[in-house]
Amino acid sequence: MSDLIQYSIYILLLPLLSFGLQIFFGKKLPRKGDFIATALIAGALVLSLLVAGSVLGQENFQQEWNFTWANLGTMEMKLGILLDNITAVMLVVVTAISFLVHLFSIGYMAGEPRYEQYFGYLGIFTFSMLGIVLANNLFAIYCFWELVGLSSYLLIGFYLERDSAAAAQKKAFMLNRVGDIGFWIGILMLFAQFQTFNYQEIYQNIADGKFTWGEEWLTVAGVLLFMGCVGKSAQFPLHTWLPDAMEGPTPVSALIHAATMVAAGVYLLARVFVILTPDALAIIAVIGAVTAFFAATIAITQNDIKRVLAYSTLSQLGYMVMGMGVGAFAAALFHLVTHAFFKAGLFLGSGSVIHALHHEQDMRYMGGLMKKMPITFATFTICLFALAGLPLFTGFLSKDAILAGAVGYANVEGSWAIVIPVLGFSAALLTPFYMGRQWFMVFFGENRANQKLATTNNHHHHEHSDQHHGEVHESAPVMTIPLIVLAIMSCFFVFSLNPLDGEKSWFMNVVKTPETKVGVPKEGLQGAAQVFSAIGGGKPIETEETQHSAMAYFNDLRQQKLAEETHRAHTTVVSLSISLALAGLVLAFLAYSKNIGSIASPFVMLSKMMSWFNDTFMEGAFVKGTGNLGVKLSSFSGGFDKLVVDGLVNLTATLAQIIGLVFRKLQTGRVQTYIALLLIAVVGYFFAKLV
Amino acid sequence: MPEIGLNHYLVLSAILFSLGLFGIMTRRNAVVVLMGVELILNAANLNLVAFSKYNGTMSGVMFSMFGIVLAAAEAAVALAIVLNIYATFKTVDVGEIDTMRE
Numbered sequence: 001m002s003d004l005i006q007y008s009i010y011i012l013l014l015p016l017l018s019f020g021l022q023i024f025f026g027k028k029l030p031r032k033g034d035f036i037a038t039a040l041i042a043g044a045l046v047l048s049l050l051v052a053g054s055v056l057g058q059e060n061f062q063q064e065w066n067f068t069w070a071n072l073g074t075m076e077m078k079l080g081i082l083l084d085n086i087t088a089v090m091l092v093v094v095t096a097i098s099f100l101v102h103l104f105s106i107g108y109m110a111g112e113p114r115y116e117q118y119f120g121y122l123g124i125f126t127f128s129m130l131g132i133v134l135a136n137n138l139f140a141i142y143c144f145w146e147l148v149g150l151s152s153y154l155l156i157g158f159y160l161e162r163d164s165a166a167a168a169q170k171k172a173f174m175l176n177r178v179g180d181i182g183f184w185i186g187i188l189m190l191f192a193q194f195q196t197f198n199y200q201e202i203y204q205n206i207a208d209g210k211f212t213w214g215e216e217w218l219t220v221a222g223v224l225l226f227m228g229c230v231g232k233s234a235q236f237p238l239h240t241w242l243p244d245a246m247e248g249p250t251p252v253s254a255l256i257h258a259a260t261m262v263a264a265g266v267y268l269l270a271r272v273f274v275i276l277t278p279d280a281l282a283i284i285a286v287i288g289a290v291t292a293f294f295a296a297t298i299a300i301t302q303n304d305i306k307r308v309l310a311y312s313t314l315s316q317l318g319y320m321v322m323g324m325g326v327g328a329f330a331a332a333l334f335h336l337v338t339h340a341f342f343k344a345g346l347f348l349g350s351g352s353v354i355h356a357l358h359h360e361q362d363m364r365y366m367g368g369l370m371k372k373m374p375i376t377f378a379t380f381t382i383c384l385f386a387l388a389g390l391p392l393f394t395g396f397l398s399k400d401a402i403l404a405g406a407v408g409y410a411n412v413e414g415s416w417a418i419v420i421p422v423l424g425f426s427a428a429l430l431t432p433f434y435m436g437r438q439w440f441m442v443f444f445g446e447n448r449a450n451q452k453l454a455t456t457n458n459h460h461h462h463e464h465s466d467q468h469h470g471e472v473h474e475s476a477p478v479m480t481i482p483l484i485v486l487a488i489m490s491c492f493f494v495f496s497l498n499p500l501d502g503e504k505s506w507f508m509n510v511v512k513t514p515e516t517k518v519g520v521p522k523e524g525l526q527g528a529a530q531v532f533s534a535i536g537g538g539k540p541i542e543t544e545e546t547q548h549s550a551m552a553y554f555n556d557l558r559q560q561k562l563a564e565e566t567h568r569a570h571t572t573v574v575s576l577s578i579s580l581a582l583a584g585l586v587l588a589f590l591a592y593s594k595n596i597g598s599i600a601s602p603f604v605m606l607s608k609m610m611s612w613f614n615d616t617f618m619e620g621a622f623v624k625g626t627g628n629l630g631v632k633l634s635s636f637s638g639g640f641d642k643l644v645v646d647g648l649v650n651l652t653a654t655l656a657q658i659i660g661l662v663f664r665k666l667q668t669g670r671v672q673t674y675i676a677l678l679l680i681a682v683v684g685y686f687f688a689k690l691v
Numbered sequence: 692m693p694e695i696g697l698n699h700y701l702v703l704s705a706i707l708f709s710l711g712l713f714g715i716m717t718r719r720n721a722v723v724v725l726m727g728v729e730l731i732l733n734a735a736n737l738n739l740v741a742f743s744k745y746n747g748t749m750s751g752v753m754f755s756m757f758g759i760v761l762a763a764a765e766a767a768v769a770l771a772i773v774l775n776i777y778a779t780f781k782t783v784d785v786g787e788i789d790t791m792r793e
Contacts, residue, residue: 669792672724672785676716 004054005065007047008081011091012130014044015098018123026116037119038102041126045099048091055088056510064136064200075195082136082199085510086270086333090133093337094260097344098126100482101255104348107479108251108355118158118249125151125256132264137197138187141268145183145228148261149176155256156248168244175241179231186224189217190275199271206275215277222280225272226287233265233317236291237622242314246306250351253306258313258347259340266317266336269324274514282417285325285409289423292318296430297610300437300603305350305363308438312387313343315427319402322424327562328405329513335398337507338386338495342395345383345486352376352475352483353442360449363438368447372472375480377443379487384439386490388432389581394490396577397505403428404573408565429580433603436588447472513559700741707734721773721783725766732762 018040026033055061066080102122109118128151131144149172157169191197193212194205205211211218229235234242245257256262269276269284276284295314302308316339323332354361356373370377386395406421474480488494495505591603666677707730714727736755743751777783 667792669789670786671788672716679712679716 011044011047014040015123015126022120032116041099045095048095052088052092080136081134097259101251104482105251121154139197155252165247168247172241175238176231182224182227186221189221219277219279222276229265243310254344254347258343263336266320288318288322289420292427293423294610296427297607299434300607323402326405326409330511331401338394338398341489342383342386349380363441366442367445370443373474379483382487404566404570407569411565432584433588436585437592440592697745704734704738
């Protein structure tokens with residue numbers, strides 16, 4: 001086991017130690033263990049930086065380590081760690097954000113009940129997320145996947161006393177499970193073919209053409225694996241849990257539902273990217289683009305500060321998934337990393353605001369906080385500009401790379417695929433619009449808190465927000481320092497020395513789109529030969545043996561073509577996205593700061609239309625539908641049970657009764673009858689003997 | 692007139708047996724049923740003695756001695772039962788005694 005692998009194991013286990021300490025000894029630790037938990041995560045962060053430093057310096061680094069977990073005779077179950085460029089980057093991201101969230105929570109959650117349990121749950125979440133990142137096989141990632149779902153459940157429902165929190169935690173877990181069913185079936189399909197869960201072995205098997213069921217089934221397997229991503233990363237249609245997950249404490253929303261857990265789905269896509277067929281990738285791209293667009297529309301009419309950010313996260317996750325689907329692998333992961341930082345910054349910033357306003361979350365009653373909370377304002381603004389996609393910030397670099405990939409994809413795939421960049425650019429316009437709206441509502445203008453008092457009932461229970469209604473002041477350093485760090489991470493120089501061009505960043509050099517391992521698309525070999533010569537001036541296909549490698553070669557060419565088109569589209573995309581970002585902010589300014597209603601109303605209408613996609617649709621289509629189906633099925637099987645099963649039993653009994661009725665007549669109770677019968681029997685016997 | 696042979700005794704015995712059986716199966720009075728039983732027993736005895744004479748052994752005779760004794764004992768017991776039946780059912784009509792039916 002190499003040193004780096006050993007460090008990785010420590011990184012994995014330190015948060016687990018934090019969990020153990022907090023859960024079992026939390027109440028007895030000094031300060032209920034918050035510093036200890038934070039220190040453990042800081043240790044993991046330091047180790048992650050060390051690991052990343054060594055790994056990213058080397059080209060094409062890959063190290064794997066296995067141990068046999070169970071030997072079942074015919075099969076060995078191995079678990080292990082795969083250390084890769086992607087892994088190293090994700091380690092840093094997860095531990096960094098977890099550390100900052102721990103730090104922030106010391107300030108935010110002070111005085112809350114079950115404080116020590118909270119840090120314990122953060123610990124097990126970090127452990128599970130790191131497990132997902134480090135796993136080298138599908139089975140291990142599935143186990144940690146479920147653990148992450150559990151941690152999310154525990155943390156969303158942290159405020160046990162609230163019914164809405166309980167409902168939200170159940171919803172999150174349920175929808176996640178639905179996705180996981182698909183995920184598990186996909187895993188089992190691959191296992192049935194190859195008898196292994198290990199990524200590298202599966203890649204090798206598919207590259208060698210050992211997938212015997214045909215490409216359609218490989219597409220199905222790919223889409224099923226994607227289902228796990230749909231559940232975990234809240235894509236349409238399994239997205240409705242994410243806005244409700246805002247019931248959890250704000251630092252939890254920052255950690256789990258913005259930066260890391262929801263990114264696990266994208267990470268999974270990164271791991272299985274090489275075995276996704278072009279059809280599967282097309283489906284993924286469409287779902288991602290649709291999610292990106294419609295979530296952005298719904299965000300426009302949300303009034304809760306956290307819900308806007310939740311829908312924004314949905315939208316950005318759609319971007320990442322779309323990026324994966326169009327083949328912009330490195331761009332999607334780049335966006336994952338940048339999004340983690342600026343979205344966590346936005347959530348923690350909103351947490352700072354919420355805390356300062358004594359848990360007021362409705363943006364209609366905020367305003368004028370720019371002067372009163374300068375640090376929060378500055379960091380929130382920086383992260384906001386990053387999200388909106390303004391140049392000089394990291395969000396621009398990564399989003400731009402994805403959009404370029406989308407345009408390239410549309411150029412390669414032709415006709416229908418134009419819808420993907422269209423949706424992507426529309427979302428790119430809407431994102432700065434709703435974020436601008438949030439910006440203006442929260443920080444500018446007059447403070448509207450007294451509007452709330454005017455609109456609520458006099459004998460309504462005001463809670464302690466009324467008594468403390470004094471000065472609003474900036475949050476404590478333990479809360480502002482994470483904000484500052486995250487804001488710095490959202491500035492361009494962290495990733496690229498060129499503020500305008502994402503392709504020059506070190507990230508894109510370190511993480512490269514891997515070569516696909518899958519064969520040719522549906523046109524078949526003849527079609528492939530034609531396209532072959534059209535694209536690459538390719539060689540003619542000679543024998544059966546070269547056919548499969550020709551297919552893989554064709555797919556590589558397709559990837560190269562995608563990369564070329566992406567590069568060519570780059571400048572157009574850059575200018576388009578900058579102008580959209582600025583346009584969005586300007587429109588938001590006009591609509592919400594100057595209150596020009598006519599500008600706001602078309603957006604609001606669009607938003608209300610799209611809201612239909614949300615709970616109403618889900619409830620109508622899936623919940624009611626399955627409910628009715630369940631009732632019909634149960635009434636059918638109930639009828640079957642009563643009629644057929646009970647009927648058979650009753651029939652047997654009736655038959656016995658009838659036979660009995662007949663034979664009862666023999667029992668007359670009179671001796672003479674019996675003697676007569678006896679005589680008949682004896683005579684009959686002798687006759688039979690004679691005959 | 693032909694010689695009286697074994698067959699004549701056997702036929703007589705069979706006729707007596709049948710008459711006894713008829714009596715048992717048909718008559719309604721319990722005492723008459725018992726008379727039929729006696730007829731059957733006597734028919735059997737007659738059969739045994741006839742075979743004994745025409746085979747020249749004594750075993751048939753011995754058997755029928757036992758048979759007579761047992762018939763007597765059995766008649767006594769049977770009449771006692773009939774008395775009890777009369778005490779319970781107030782009738783000796785065997786057709787009326789059917790409380791053991793289904």
